[in-house]
Each structure stands twice: as C-alpha cells, then as structure tokens.
Amino acid sequence: MKTNLIGIDLGGTTTKIAFLKTDGEILDKWSIPTDISEAGQHIVPNIIESIKKHVTDSGNKLSDFAGIGMGTPGSVDIENGTVIGAYNLNWKTRQNVRDQIQSALGLQFVLDNDANVASLGEYWKGAGEKDEDVVFVTLGTGVGGGVIAGGRLLHGINGGAGELGHITVEPNGYLCTCGKRGCLEQYSSATGIVHVARDMAAEFTGHSRLKELFDNQEEVTSKMVVYLADNGDILANQIVDRVSFFLGLALANVANILNPANIIIGGGVSAAGNSLLQPTTRYFQENSFPAVRDSTKLRLAQLGNDAGVIGAASLALRFVTAK
Known part of the structure; x- marks a missing residue:
C-alpha cells in the first residue's frame, strides 16, 4: 500500500x-x-x-x-x-x-x-478529533466555515453549505463583497475589525491610544486592536466586545440549528486567544437555546497554519x- x-x-x-x-x-x-x-x-x-x-x-x-x-x-x-x-x-x-x-x-x-x-484538518487531527459533529469557523482576511455532521462534510445543493461569513448579523449594515449587507465577515474578520474600529474611534470622545493612531492616520491592524484591548485601552476593549457580540450571535444561530459538539475558531484572528474567546462565549451563551448552550462548546483551533x-x-x- x-x-x-x-x-x-x-x-x-x-x-x-x-x-x-x-x-x-x-x-x-x-x-x-x-x-x-x-x-x-x-x-x-x-x-x-x-x-x-x-x-x-x-x-x-x-x-x-x-x-x-x-x-x-x-x-x-x-x-x-x-x-x-x-x-x-x-x-x-x-x-x-x-x-x-x-x-x-x-x-x-x-x-x-x-x-x-x-x-x-481540525476534524481529523486537531480540536475536533474525537467528535462526529463539528463546525469550524476561520477568521482571517475574510470569514469562512465548514460543517461536519455525522462525520461527513456538508456541501449543500450548490456548494454553499458552511458559508458562516455571510450570516447576517447587522441588517442593513456594512456592504459585503458578496453584494449583501451586514455579513459577519464585515465585522469579525481582520479587515472587518479595523472597519468597526475606525467607525467607533470616530465617535469616541475619551482618551485612547487607538483613537490617537486613527487621528494621526497611522495604519491600524486587528492585531493592534486586540493588543491595546489586552493592555487596558477603553476604546479597543469596546471594539473587541462589539466584534465578539457579532461572532457570538452568529455562532449561536449556527449551534441552534446544528447542535455540534464543538464550534472550532481558527484563522489568524483566533491568535487573539482568550481575549476573543471569552466575550464571544458569553454572547454565544446569551443567544443559544438552553439545550444547545449546555452541550455545544466553543474551542480554539489547534493546528494553526x-x-x-x-x-x-x-x-x-x-x-x-x-x-
């Protein structure tokens, strides 16, 4: 062989x-x-x-x-x-x-x-290794996803199953590259986080290092937003909380339909670790059906690149x- x-x-x-x-x-x-x-x-x-x-x-x-x-x-x-x-x-x-x-x-x-x-990959050798029902969401430049049910990857009738990035989280919200508005991808991807940050910084009146960066027209990345949030920046913390709300809401909707054993969060943005996972889990639990909330767990991916x-x-x- x-x-x-x-x-x-x-x-x-x-x-x-x-x-x-x-x-x-x-x-x-x-x-x-x-x-x-x-x-x-x-x-x-x-x-x-x-x-x-x-x-x-x-x-x-x-x-x-x-x-x-x-x-x-x-x-x-x-x-x-x-x-x-x-x-x-x-x-x-x-x-x-x-x-x-x-x-x-x-x-x-x-x-x-x-x-x-x-x-x-995560299902076979990573965070979902021991479960037959797993949802994977990848937070990178965009937001992608995959659904494994009963050990089988779902594709849907036209290959569109698992398009988690295009769940609507904000009706009439930011315009997405897919042509519709308010998609999760426009809020919880690396580029989405920066878009949310820019708009929230424009309205913020307190003291914030992150606001200074925007005011000075310096380049801001999602990684910088999370870093500043971890270091006590009030505006950055508000942004991470808002992004986590949208992600937690979307994942709760997915879990309410599928009730997987695990929802695994991967991609570059997931490097934020517990800074993102903890508030996302809180909003996930607030928005999920009790039987789902008690059984479906959010986990960080293990395999990285x-x-x-x-x-x-x-x-x-x-x-x-x-x-």
Missing part, C-alpha cells in the same frame, strides 16, 4: 504544500509564493514544479504517493475538479485544476473549498483504499 499523501493549501499570497503519512503526520512541508499575475495562469504550473522538485530532493518517487488533495479559494466543482471565481487568485474564469495536476504528476487528485479543507495541508491530505485518503 502507498503510505504517503500530498496536501496543498492554496492561498492568495502563499501556497503551502506538505508530504504526509496516511495517519496525518507531516513528513515535510514548505511554501511557495502564489503568483497571481497574468490571470493566475502560473499558479498551477508553479505548484507542479515545486512538488516535482521536492519529491526528487527528498529521495522519493511520485509513485510513493497515493494521491493529492488541495484546498482553494473560490467556488469549487468537486465532481469536475474545477475552480471559478477565486478573485484573490485572479481566477475569474473556470480553471481545470484537477486535469492539469493529474496529467502532469500522474497522481489522483481531489480539491475542495479552503475553509472546508481547514475544517477537515497546518490545518489546510492536513485537511487537504485527508481528502486524498480515499485513494489509499482504492489502490
């Missing part, structure tokens, strides 16, 4: 790639820049080239691998192995990713949406038994 897998986590600036055992242990991992120039036409060839080089350099052969899995932004057609609408990759037209990679490397290939794949490649590799496990 072929005992190794390849996992690819395709992002807008960086592509992470790893060789893994079939039990999820990472053997080797690296990353390459994602070249989105010329309508993103170099992305897949660069991935192919990098994998070939690492296979050779590591003393392996392509035939040692059972298959390849990949997580990608955009709308994914799993059946046909294509991606469309990944705007941060400049992929505006349909990309035949599976055909390109399978024909170049001779390995079976499967892909899925990047947030779904990260949730599979490895969730994507581990989840991607888990997609390729189907090829191991097929051999």
Whole structure:
C-alpha cells in the first residue's frame, strides 16, 4: 500500500504544500509564493514544479504517493475538479485544476473549498478529533466555515453549505463583497475589525491610544486592536466586545440549528486567544437555546497554519483504499 499523501493549501499570497503519512503526520512541508499575475495562469504550473522538485530532493518517487488533495479559494466543482471565481487568485474564469495536476504528476487528485479543507484538518487531527459533529469557523482576511455532521462534510445543493461569513448579523449594515449587507465577515474578520474600529474611534470622545493612531492616520491592524484591548485601552476593549457580540450571535444561530459538539475558531484572528474567546462565549451563551448552550462548546483551533495541508491530505485518503 502507498503510505504517503500530498496536501496543498492554496492561498492568495502563499501556497503551502506538505508530504504526509496516511495517519496525518507531516513528513515535510514548505511554501511557495502564489503568483497571481497574468490571470493566475502560473499558479498551477508553479505548484507542479515545486512538488516535482521536492519529491526528487527528498529521495522519493511520485509513485510513493497515493494521491493529492488541495484546498482553494473560490467556488469549487468537486465532481469536475474545477475552480471559478477565486478573485484573490485572479481566477475569474473556470480553471481545470484537477486535469492539469493529474496529467502532469500522474497522481489522483481531489480539491475542495479552503475553509472546508481547514475544517477537515481540525476534524481529523486537531480540536475536533474525537467528535462526529463539528463546525469550524476561520477568521482571517475574510470569514469562512465548514460543517461536519455525522462525520461527513456538508456541501449543500450548490456548494454553499458552511458559508458562516455571510450570516447576517447587522441588517442593513456594512456592504459585503458578496453584494449583501451586514455579513459577519464585515465585522469579525481582520479587515472587518479595523472597519468597526475606525467607525467607533470616530465617535469616541475619551482618551485612547487607538483613537490617537486613527487621528494621526497611522495604519491600524486587528492585531493592534486586540493588543491595546489586552493592555487596558477603553476604546479597543469596546471594539473587541462589539466584534465578539457579532461572532457570538452568529455562532449561536449556527449551534441552534446544528447542535455540534464543538464550534472550532481558527484563522489568524483566533491568535487573539482568550481575549476573543471569552466575550464571544458569553454572547454565544446569551443567544443559544438552553439545550444547545449546555452541550455545544466553543474551542480554539489547534493546528494553526497546518490545518489546510492536513485537511487537504485527508481528502486524498480515499485513494489509499482504492489502490
């Protein structure tokens, strides 16, 4: 039996790639820049080239691998192995990713949406490891999600299941890139937190280091907002509380429908840890049905940047038994 897998986590600036055992242990991992120039036409060839080089350099052969899995932004057609609408990759037209990679490397290939794949990683080897019912929310530049019910990843009729970032938390609120208003993504993502912070700073009249930064037109990041909140800045604390309210409300709505064992919070913003988790949990409990509140837990993700490649590799496990 072929005992190794390849996992690819395709992002807008960086592509992470790893060789893994079939039990999820990472053997080797690296990353390459994602070249989105010329309508993103170099992305897949660069991935192919990098994998070939690492296979050779590591003393392996392509035939040692059972298959390849990949997580990608955009709308994914799993059946046909294509991606469309990944705007941060400049992929505006349909990309035949599976055909390109399978024909170049001779390995079976499967892909899925990047947030779904990260949730599979946490489900397989991370914070959701022992539960069959898990929801994953990733707070990064945007907000993504994945729903695993009865051990199966849900896709929905048109691939839209788990779009937690587009739950409406503020009717007629901030305009979202999806075209509607008040989406969670516009409040609890890294960019959303800064938008909330800017608007709240404009109305704040007390003393605040964060307000000074805005007044001086200095660059403010979500990380700085959380840092200042942790260090007693009143405005920053109000912002974190507001962001946590929206996140807790959205997650309570999800839990009231699905009642998963765990809702796992990952992505760059989750590095804020308990600063975000504690107030979010409070609002989650205020807004969730009693039976749900007593059973569904909010947890921080455990795998960090490895969730994507581990989840991607888990997609390729189907090829191991097929051999």
